[in-house]
Amino acid sequence: MAEARGRHHISRQFDSELEDIHNRALVMGGLVEQQITDALQALVRGDVQACMTVVENDHRVNALEVDLDEDCTRILVRRQPTAGDLRLVLTVIKTINDLERIGDQATTVARRALDLAEVERPRNQYIEIQRLGERVCQQLRNTLDAFARLDAEAALSVTKEDAMIDMEYEGILRQQMTLMMEDPRTIRRSLDIIWSVRALERIGDHAKNICEYVIFLVKGKVVRHTSPEKMAEAALDKTRH
Amino acid sequence: MSPMFGTITRMIGLILGALVIGAIFDVMPWAVIGALAIGLAWQLRQAHRFSKWLDNREAEQPPASERNDIWNQIYRQVYQIRRRSQRRKQRLADLLERYQTSAAALPDVVVALRADYSISWFNRAAGDWLGLKQRDLGQRIDNLVRYPDFIRYIQAGRYNEQVKLIMPGQGDRVLSMQIIPYGGDLYLMVARDISQIHRMELMRRDFVANASHELRTPLTVFAGYLETLIDRFQDHPSLGPALTQMQRQTSRMHQLIQDLLQISRLETLEPGRRDNAVDIPALLERILSETRSLSNGAHTIDCDEIDTGLWLLGDERNLYSAFANLLSNAVQYTPSGGRVSASWQRTDGGCQFVVVDTGIGIPKQHISRLTERFYRVDPGRSSSVGGTGLGLSIVKHVLRLHEATLLIDSVPGEGSRFICRFPENRTLSHGHDRIRNTDTGE
Numbered sequence: 001m002a003e004a005r006g007r008h009h010i011s012r013q014f015d016s017e018l019e020d021i022h023n024r025a026l027v028m029g030g031l032v033e034q035q036i037t038d039a040l041q042a043l044v045r046g047d048v049q050a051c052m053t054v055v056e057n058d059h060r061v062n063a064l065e066v067d068l069d070e071d072c073t074r075i076l077v078r079r080q081p082t083a084g085d086l087r088l089v090l091t092v093i094k095t096i097n098d099l100e101r102i103g104d105q106a107t108t109v110a111r112r113a114l115d116l117a118e119v120e121r122p123r124n125q126y127i128e129i130q131r132l133g134e135r136v137c138q139q140l141r142n143t144l145d146a147f148a149r150l151d152a153e154a155a156l157s158v159t160k161e162d163a164m165i166d167m168e169y170e171g172i173l174r175q176q177m178t179l180m181m182e183d184p185r186t187i188r189r190s191l192d193i194i195w196s197v198r199a200l201e202r203i204g205d206h207a208k209n210i211c212e213y214v215i216f217l218v219k220g221k222v223v224r225h226t227s228p229e230k231m232a233e234a235a236l237d238k239t240r241h
Numbered sequence: 242m243s244p245m246f247g248t249i250t251r252m253i254g255l256i257l258g259a260l261v262i263g264a265i266f267d268v269m270p271w272a273v274i275g276a277l278a279i280g281l282a283w284q285l286r287q288a289h290r291f292s293k294w295l296d297n298r299e300a301e302q303p304p305a306s307e308r309n310d311i312w313n314q315i316y317r318q319v320y321q322i323r324r325r326s327q328r329r330k331q332r333l334a335d336l337l338e339r340y341q342t343s344a345a346a347l348p349d350v351v352v353a354l355r356a357d358y359s360i361s362w363f364n365r366a367a368g369d370w371l372g373l374k375q376r377d378l379g380q381r382i383d384n385l386v387r388y389p390d391f392i393r394y395i396q397a398g399r400y401n402e403q404v405k406l407i408m409p410g411q412g413d414r415v416l417s418m419q420i421i422p423y424g425g426d427l428y429l430m431v432a433r434d435i436s437q438i439h440r441m442e443l444m445r446r447d448f449v450a451n452a453s454h455e456l457r458t459p460l461t462v463f464a465g466y467l468e469t470l471i472d473r474f475q476d477h478p479s480l481g482p483a484l485t486q487m488q489r490q491t492s493r494m495h496q497l498i499q500d501l502l503q504i505s506r507l508e509t510l511e512p513g514r515r516d517n518a519v520d521i522p523a524l525l526e527r528i529l530s531e532t533r534s535l536s537n538g539a540h541t542i543d544c545d546e547i548d549t550g551l552w553l554l555g556d557e558r559n560l561y562s563a564f565a566n567l568l569s570n571a572v573q574y575t576p577s578g579g580r581v582s583a584s585w586q587r588t589d590g591g592c593q594f595v596v597v598d599t600g601i602g603i604p605k606q607h608i609s610r611l612t613e614r615f616y617r618v619d620p621g622r623s624s625s626v627g628g629t630g631l632g633l634s635i636v637k638h639v640l641r642l643h644e645a646t647l648l649i650d651s652v653p654g655e656g657s658r659f660i661c662r663f664p665e666n667r668t669l670s671h672g673h674d675r676i677r678n679t680d681t682g683e
Contacts, residue, residue, distance in 0.1 A: 023384060030387025037409045137409060148384035149377065 014079055018088055021072055025092045028064040029144040032099050033137065035061065035106040036203065040133040043113035043196060044126050051117065054110035061103035065096045091217040095147065098206040102140070105199040112196040119189050128175065129197055132168045136200045139165065143207040152218040155211040156235035165204040172197045247309040255280050287312045350416070350432035358382050358395065358428065370416065370432070382430065391418065415439040450505035453498045460498065464491045500631035507559065507638035518669055519557045521585055522549045525564065529583065532568040539577040546584040551592055552669040555643045563639035566632040567596045567659050573628055575600030591665040595658060602653035611649060612637040643667060
């Protein structure tokens with residue numbers, strides 16, 4: 001990691017501490033990825049046991065977040081990092097916050113899946129949720145890859161993906177609204193479906209946030225709440241920071 | 242003529258010439274100095290030329306020279322040395338390239354890792370399956386392959402085992418991954434695509450589960466009618482025994498299906514899920530009283546050394562069936578009057594449950610296959626003792642769920658010992674390490 005940022009500190013210990021929080025944020029990311037994948041599988045297959053497992057595993061995500069947050073604070077206090085190092089610590093703190101929320105959304109999906117497993121399955125076997133979910137998983141995977149590689153360009157291309165997710169989300173909403181109007185008996189199921197796709201869509205937003213932190217980390221520019229053009233300009237800026 | 246001789250004759254010629262010229266023109270010292278200077282200058286020029294020739298990276302032919310002197314000799318020797326080392330280097334480079342192209346073309350994933358798990362080389366399959374890119378060289382592998390199972394595998398460092406990863410989004414490709422340490426502190430990560438095997442495994446498992454489930458319903462109906470029939474024809478001279486026999490076989494079949502269903506349920510579970518602190522001493526108490534009723538006074542059943550303060554992190558229901566299976570096996574394979582004893586103790590690396598019997602024992606060649614489904618040491622005997630042939634399979638699966646190992650040692654004719662070893666991280670001590678030594682067997 002120190003090589004990737006092209007700098008070393010005189011204190012090797014500091015280097016390894018920074019590398020450690022970066023690694024552990026990614027380990028947490030891996031766990032969250034698994035949680036979503038499992039929750040999605042559980043929903044599509046109607047697997048009650050798998051739903052329970054996802055809900056039970058959420059505390060592990062939370063525990064990782066608490067630990068890592070504490071260590072980041074310790075680094076801030078002890079080492080008083082500046083410039084790139086400070087950005088790394090800040091990015092990790094923000095990223096794990098978003099990851100923890102993604103984990104919560106995964107449990108939301110699992111809880112909804114528990115309800116959905118009890119009711120009759122729709123004719124299309126939740127194919128649209130599966131497609132949206134796979135897209136979200138892919139987005140999160142690309143996000144974490146960009147974070148691992150400290151790759152601002154990749155992060156930028158992930159943020160563009162988010163629009164696709166929003167479109168699919170809207171499509172499902174519209175479909176469910178039509179279904180509810182046609183047959184009010186499906187309202188309960190439709191509401192559960194809406195809740196879970198909403199959670200998936202939120203995961204996409206959190207992934208987008210992480211991408212913005214990555215651009216901030218690599219390029220030193222705050223790109224939150226800016227236009228896509230500004231963001232692209234910042235991410236593709238060739239000057240070193 | 243040796244090159245040394247050539248050089249010396251040339252020097253002598255030069256000096257003689259200088260002496261002659263000095264004698265004729267009467268400038269002896271100057272002539273000698275001049276001649277030596279010319280000789281020296283010539284040698285320096287040769288040395289300069291030699292150093293320039295050495296500067297060439299490629300080993301060129303030495304400059305052609307007819308003269309037979311020490312310089313030509315040096316040129317020739319150095320030229321040969323350089324040619325030889327160049328050929329060796331080329332051979333090594335060829336070998337390396339051949340090795341790398343063949344490793345790159347391997348259908349399996351190969352990634353070479355340094356001591357800190359950073360990637361130093363990977364092949365094409367690794368790029369395709371794990372999504373590695375050329376710029377990831379130097380990046381830590383666990384930053385990019387983030388599956389929690391893989392991370393746990395790396396952290397545990399048990400590299401003689403393999404880890405199975407299901408990759409989502411790639412048509413559910415399943416990889417079996419292993420890290421192999423080599424050359425001190427370097428690692429080679431190898432992964433094989435086992436999607437096909439995995440799918441077949443799933444199909445087999447589903448088939449067994451479904452088939453057992455489907456068989457259970459007709460069997461229940463069957464057993465119900467049998468019971469009615471027995472009530473009516475119990476005293477019938479020929480039908481009575483036949484019906485009783487049928488009922489016995491039906492209940493055996495029922496047990497068989499139960500066991501099969503339990504195994505398929507155990508197979509789908511992953512270790513570490515649904516773990517609780519289990520009061521093993523209390524559990525053993527229950528199992529032992531059940532075993533005593535099974536033995537019906539035919540055996541001495543002790544529990545020596547049950548550590549009452551020793552609990553275990555695990556799944557109570559599964560542990561119950563594993564331990565009960567071991568004890569009922571011991572009773573079934575021990576002739577009347579034999580002795581069966583169980584113990585539950587702390588060991589160096591955790592804790593262990595041991596069942597010792599004085600039964601018929603198991604010949605050595607059968608031990609390794611004993612936990613296979615329906616494996617029978619003596620097919621004739623087993624049906625007479627009852628049992629489904631699935632007991633030890635269940636034990637094996639339960640122990641797998643608890644990261645424990647099963648050790649079996651046995652001497653035919655003298656008895657057997659079954660040891661379940663549980664790891665330290667599942668061992669829970671409840672402080673009061675009273676050791677109870679009761680001998681309550683009949």
